[in-house]
C-alpha cells in the first residue's frame with residue numbers, strides 16, 4: 247500500500263514528467279558519466295559534479311577520458327545546453343534529483359571505506375531543500391542509505407531545512423549500478439535498473455526518473471533490498487569464479503582442459519551458467535564488494551564463509567599461475583630468475599583500459615620478486631597508472647614478431663581482441679595462457695603452449 251502523495255512529491259513528479267526537473271549526478275566516472283548521458287538523452291537537464299577538475303576540463307574540451315564509452319558520449323553532453331559539468335557543490339541546491347556514483351573502496355584492512363559517500367552527503371546536506379530526491383548508486387552494505395547517508399545529510403542541513411522530513415519534504419532511495427564496462431550487448435539504458443526507496447514515495451519518484459533514460463526499471467520494497475541485491479549479484483560472481491578456479495587447479499593436475507569442460511557443461515539448457523577461470527579477480531566490484539557484506543555481517547554476529555573462501559581461492563590464483571610459468575620454463579631448461587617474460591594485457595578484462603585490482607599487477611610483482619625481467623604489452627594502456635596496491639611505472643611495448651621472439655615466455659593475462667594471437671603463436675618460444683586466448687592455435691603450438 248502506498249501513502250498518499252505529499253504536495254511536494256506531486257510537484258516533483260510533475261517536474262520529472264514534463265522534463266523540467268534538473269538532475270545532478272555526483273561522480274563522473276565509469277558509472278556516473280554514462281548514467282548522466284542516458285538521462286540527458288531521455289530529455290532531462292543534467293549537471294555533472296566531480297571533485298576531479300581534470301574530468302570537468304576534459305568534458306569542456308570534448309575530450310573523452312573513458313575510451314570504452316566511445317567519443318560521442320562526451321561530445322553529445324558537452325555540445326548540449328542541457329548539460330554542464332562543475333566542481334562547485336554549492337550548486338547542488340539547483341538540482342531536484344541528485345544521483346550519487348562516488349567510489350566505495352576498501353580500507354587497508356579490507357573494511358568498507360564510506361568516506362566518499364559521507365563527504366558527498368555533507369555537500370548535499372548543506373544545499374538540502376524541500377522537493378529534492380536523493381539516490382545513492384554506489385555499491386555498499388545494507389542500511390547504508392538509511393543509517394549512514396541520511397543522518398549525515400540531516401546533520402549538515404542549513405537551519406531552514408533542519409525540520410524537513412524524509413519521505414514527506416524530500417526523498418531518499420538506493421539504486422544499484424550494474425555497469426559492465428566494455429560489454430557490447432548492453433549499455434546503461436538497456437540494463438534493467440533496481441530501485442528501492444526509504445519509503446514507497448521515494449521508490450516511485452526514483453523509478454520515474456530512471457524510466458526517462460532506462461528501458462526497464464524494477465521497483466523493490468526497500469532500499470535495503472536494492473542494496474542487498476547488488477551484493478548478491480557480485481558475491482554470486484566471486485563465488486562461482488572461485489569454484490571454477492579451484493576446479494581448474496584440480497583438472498590441470500589431471501591434464502584435463504578446464505575451458506573445454508566448462509563449454510561442455512554449458513550445453514545443458516537449464517541449471518548451469520558458465521564461469522571461466524582466470525589469473526585472479528579484477529575490477530572495482532567483484533574483488534571488493536563482497537567484503538562489504540563480510541564486514542557488516544560481523545555486526546549481526548554472522549560469518550560469511552563462502553565469501554572468505556572465494557576470496558582465498560581467487561587471491562591465490564596469481565601465485566598458482568606463476569608456478570605454472572616456472573614449471574613451463576623449467577621444461578624448457580630455464581629458471582624464472584633472469585628469464586625475460588612478456589605479460590600480455592594489463593587491464594583487468596578484455597577491451598577496456600581499466601586496471602583497478604587487475605591481477606596482471608600481481609603477476610608482474612611476483613615475477614619480478616623471483617628475479618624475472620618483465621615487460622608488458624597492452625594497446626589500451628600505454629603506461630601504468632597508480633592502482634590501490636601498486637605503482638609499477640612501466641610502459642607498454644608494442645607486440646611485434648621481433649619483440650615476441652625476444653622473450654623466454656609470453657604470459658597472457660588479458661585476452662584483448664586487439665592482440666594478434668596468430669602472430670604470438672608464430673613467434674613465441676613459450677606461451678602461458680590464463681584466458682584460453684590461444685584456442686585456435688593449440689595444434690600449431692604443441693608443447694610451446696601451457697594453459698594456466
Ligand SMILES: NC(=O)c1ccc[n+]([C@@H]2O[C@H](COP(=O)([O-])OP(=O)(O)OC[C@H]3O[C@@H](n4cnc5c(N)ncnc54)[C@H](O)[C@@H]3O)[C@@H](O)[C@H]2O)c1
Pocket residue numbers: 272273274275276277278295296297298301347348349350362365366383384385386423424425426427530531
Ligand atoms: N565501474 C563499474 O563497472 C561499476 C559497476 C557497478 C557499480 N559500481 C559502483 O559505482 C560506484 C562508482 O564506481 P565507478 O566505477 O564509477 O568509480 P570511478 O572512480 O570511475 O568514478 C567515481 C568518480 O567520483 C569522483 N569523486 C570522488 N569523490 C568525489 C566526491 N566527494 N564528490 C564528487 N565526485 C567524487 C571521482 O573523481 C570519479 O570521477 C562504486 O560504488 C562502484 O562500486 C561500479
